[in-house]
Amino acid sequence: MYKIAVLLTCFNRVDKTLACLENLFASVPDNMVLKVFLVDDGSTDGTGVSVREKFPQVQVIQGTGSLYWNRGMHLAWDTAANTDEFDYYILLNDDTFLYPNALEEVLTCAIEKDNNVVVCAAFCSEETKKFTYGGQTKKGEPVIPNGTIQECHSINGNCLLVPKKVHDSVGNLDPIFPHAIGDFDYGQRAMANGFKLITTKRYLGTCESNDYLPKWCYSNVPFKERLKALYSPLGNSHPKYYFIYIKRHFGLGLALKHMLSIHLRLLIPNLWKQ
Structure with a gap:
């Protein structure tokens, strides 16, 4: 039985957060035990209250309102690591909706590579079924799932599986980054420590991309x-x-x-x- 900590951070999108958690718990295979750590970074739409009511098994951590994504995920990860020993950590965005086989797939990919990897799940648009988030090549091109495990050069943090041995060597996300960049930085740090970045054999869910520039x-x-x-x-x-x-x-x-x-x-x- 594998013990897995799932890490999320959220702010003011209660419906998506609840849908994400519902899909997450629907995808848990028999050989996993999940503990979910969710940072509510000052939501004013009742996200924390709603999560506690609908998913009392989730540990809701109150943020300061100024953590943003990376520092919120750092807090969730730090809390998990100081709560218990876990075999794996999964970083999950709350606007990412997993398919029923998603957790089994990321775990299988990690085990196939002797857990010497960070597994980056690939996602597509629900409408177009085209790639939206996942791994990228050195040139920044998307690594499209093709039925096999493929190596990546950089990774999006929409859904990452980090084995214990990777965490023990690389550590947590770097809280110097408030919102963006932390997932890319973690991938580079993992490679610098001798681990590989891989993507899943198939799409493991949907997540809509932001097509607008900053x-x-x-x-x-x-x-x-x-x-x-x-x-x-x-x-x-x-x-x-x-x-x-x-x-x-x-x-x-x-x-x-x-x-x-x-x-x-x-x-x-x-x-x-x-």
């Missing part, structure tokens, strides 16, 4: 608003944190190049396709 990329947005959006924790490429990530894994030269290109795009968005 607000700071659009020329019709006033400059002050673009600047504020870029330096928001939700800006995806916050210059400070993106610089840290790129310098840490790819060198100072590339970090400086990206720092300049990000601010050039901020100043002249029309130079890029919108």
Whole structure:
């Protein structure tokens, strides 16, 4: 029997959070025992209350309201690791809806590789059935499921399975990143510690992609608003944190190049396709 900690963080999307948990519990095979740790980061829509009522087995952790995704997931992971010993940790986004065989599939992939991997589940759009989130190649192209285990160079954190041996070596997400980048950073750290990143043999659920660029990329947005959006924790490429990530894994030269290109795009968005 495998003991698995499932980690989530949420903010003000109660219906999606409840649907995510419902699908999660419907996908638990007989050889797993789940303990779910969910950070409610200051929701005002009753998310925490609703989760406690409908899923009393979930441990709801109250956030500060300023954790965002990565720091919320770090808190959930830290709480889990200090609560019990687990064979695996699963990072799960609350807008990600698992198919019934999803947990069995990610576990099987990890075991096939002797648990020397981080397993990144692949997801598609419910409407189009096309790839939305999962692993990417070194060129940033999606790794499309083809019925076999494939290696990746970077990973989205929509659903990741991290074996105990990986956690013992790599540790938690780095809380220096507030919202984005933490999942990419974790993948690079795992590879630096000798582990591989792999994706699942098939799509394991649905998660709709955000087809819009960040607000700071659009020329019709006033400059002050673009600047504020870029330096928001939700800006995806916050210059400070993106610089840290790129310098840490790819060198100072590339970090400086990206720092300049990000601010050039901020100043002249029309130079890029919108």
